[in-house]
Amino acid sequence: MIRRRLLTTLLLWCCATAALAQALPAAVNTDPARAQVVLPEPADPRLPSLILIGDSTVRNGHDDGQGKGPAGQWGWGNPLAAYFDATKLNVVNRAVGGLSSRTYLSSGHWERTQPYIKAGDVVLIQFGHNDSGALNDNSRARGTIKGVGEQSEEIDNLLTGKHETVHSYGWYLRFYIAEIKRRGATPVICSPIPRKDWDASGKIVRSRDGYAGWAAQVARQQQVGLIDLNEQVARQYDALGRESTMRMFPQTTPEERVHTNWAGAELNARTVVAGLKALRLPLPFSAAAQAIAPLEDERPVVDAARVTAEKPRDAALPTLFLVGDSTVKSGGVNGAIGWGERIAPYFDVNKINVVNHAIGGRSSRTFYTEGRWQRVLEQLKAGDVVAIQFGHNDGGRIGDPAMKGRASGKGIGPETVEDIKPDGGKEQVHTFGWYMARYVADARAKGASVILLSPVPHKDVWEQGRDFASFAEWDQQVARNGGAQFADLTMVISDGYRKLGAQTVGDYFADARTHTNDAGAVFNARSVVSAFKGLPGNPLGAYLSAEGQQIPAADLK
Incomplete structure (x- = not known):
């Protein structure tokens, strides 16, 4: 009897610990900027590639749903692959959880990803969820200067012990765009997916005046494609309603506002496909993508x-x-x-x-x-x-x-x-x-x-x-x-x-x-x-x- 109680207590403790780990961003438990994350490589280097760089909303953890199947946390980069013909295109998800536009570069992940980018490839860029953090602390030090300007700040990084020049969110996006173009590939900016937050009117909160707006501004300035995931996904959440939107996020951790479960990742992936179709990039879509209509957010209806x-x-x-x-x-x-x-x-x-x-x-x-x-x-x-x-x-x-x-x-x-x-x-x-x-x-x-x-x-x-x-x-x-x-x-x-x-x-x-x-x-x-x-x-x-x-x-x- 005592042994059974001990086992029950231990089981409850393990479940509570697992739930807590799920509720917190991966970067709290480990430092992704320092971790030697194993990322996928192009399956067939002879084929063109669709390469993804970003944070955990694109590729969560080890990209396995934490062993919880569809109920776990998933980035949209995983279900995205099913919408392309694998015999004609590599879909390579090089996103890393916990990183910002700054730390993806400073951690060396960009340096390791860049060799896989070649002429004819398309690179999707989605950052923003982690860019609002502290510029300098001893836990993550992943923040970027708000906006799209050229201002910078010199710091002695408390986390890495290195001197660093920190730039604006827009500066880092422009850096990736320039590097991708230099290699003959096509960059596409994705604004960050919306969080599970509602405003006073019952609509999903947008980030038009923040990272989504800044991402769109950079895309316009640099004349590159934009997939406004922040707005397009928010519209779909609004249409679904609060109860159905809640089901797009892990049910075991109701306080989770950022990371979707498989259903949410699938919705986001379909929105990315619709955005890519609207941009008319020469990508080989699979039969599963045929029913997805292109987004037309570049075509406002004038008042x-x-x-x-x-x-x-x-x-x-x-x-x-x-x-x-x-x-x-x-x-x-x-x-x-x-x-x-x-x-x-x-x-x-x-x-x-x-x-x-x-x-x-x-x-x-x-x-x-x-x-x-x-x-x-x-x-x-x-x-x-x-x-x-x-x-x-x-x-x-x-x-x-x-x-x-x-x-x-x-x-x-x-x-x-x-x-x-x-x-x-x-x-x-x-x-x-x-x-x-x-x-x-x-x-x-x-x-x-x-x-x-x-x-x-x-x-x-x-x-x-x-x-x-x-x-x-x-x-x-x-x-x-x-x-x-x-x-x-x-x-x-x-x-x-x-x-x-x-x-x-x-x-x-x-x-x-x-x-x-x-x-x-x-x-x-x-x-x-x-x-x-x-x-x-x-x-x-x-x-x-x-x-x-x-x-x-x-x-x-």
Whole structure:
């Protein structure tokens, strides 16, 4: 009996000790900066690799769930591997629990990881959970200076006994980006996953003013891809509700706010896949990834109340109306300028008006359903020309909240898909070609002519092949069937980019892949004029200014 009680007491003590160990970050029990952690290497060095660097939310402990199976703590890097074809890509999780952007470098883990990075690889970077700690103490000394600035602080590290220069969180992210690019690989910043914390309104707390915001700022500054895990995962938690979100974290340690169980890691991994799809990186996804729609967090829906409606300056003159999305009109948000905002100087103001009705975040579908096309028709008259460019916001799955109600159906047919809107209403969503054909028919009925333009290419696609192939094909078919003209603007700009080279083209973008800055907008505007001049009959040739006449016509064959 006594022996049984002793065994019971010992068992309870062991369980309590294990629970305490699970409740505390791994760095409390060991110093990851000093530990000789055994990390995986590429299974087949001949293949390209997707390499992960980060903290325990990416790779927890020994990456085994502490022997508790799905109930244990898991980083999202483990389930991520199942979404890629292992015969074509290595997924190499080199994250280490307990480290910050600073200590991953100072501990030597980056030095040991760097040799595995080669040209053609993609490297995901997620730090932030441990960067808020002390800059100098005798337990972890892993903190970084808050923000993205160039400030630094000299310390004699109480933990390592070494003199060290500590930089900002943004500085370390920029360091990794530069090193990854130097090796010919592609860096992608991931903002840190959200914690299990709710605000007063019952929403998951975001870190827009902290590490998530700083990660996004660095990605924009360095013009690299961003997967905003902080915001995207938080949205999913909000949709799930408090009770279901709690089940994404270990149930045996309810006080755990940072580390997910397997279910949470799986949700985070799927969000990473969706983010990678949105970035359109050339990665071989597995069959399991096919059902995951891409995130579209790079495509904000502009508040129409903040956009001043344009109208023709001289009603007696013909008007060139521009219809499209933020790549046509961005308005300078975050430094982005659309080509439609720089095209006017190439036309003679004494002969034609140029009116830009484009607005950010719209697709062929939402420009129509919001009544924006009707406003164009109210201004349209015989002899006017309408140039229409959509496609950037038309992709994705109809009904997916991440698409923000913008996705249109594939193809040019009459079929529809019913979409249940947030207010419970129902919408019959048509194909991309249906909307474009409606624009053509309506404009021609008013006596105007129409030019359909395929979308401007993304920054990271034009070198490897053609972008927007399907949309170009649909535009061309609609133009042919409806009596409009079609210009493959995607390829006109891509061909121009190839002549300039990647380094120059990289300086034309205000973000990682979609929106141009002023220089890029000017280049694209000139490309649009070139495309117009290459159309049969040069329909706008008589209205060009002296500067516009000097632009050579594009070869649209």
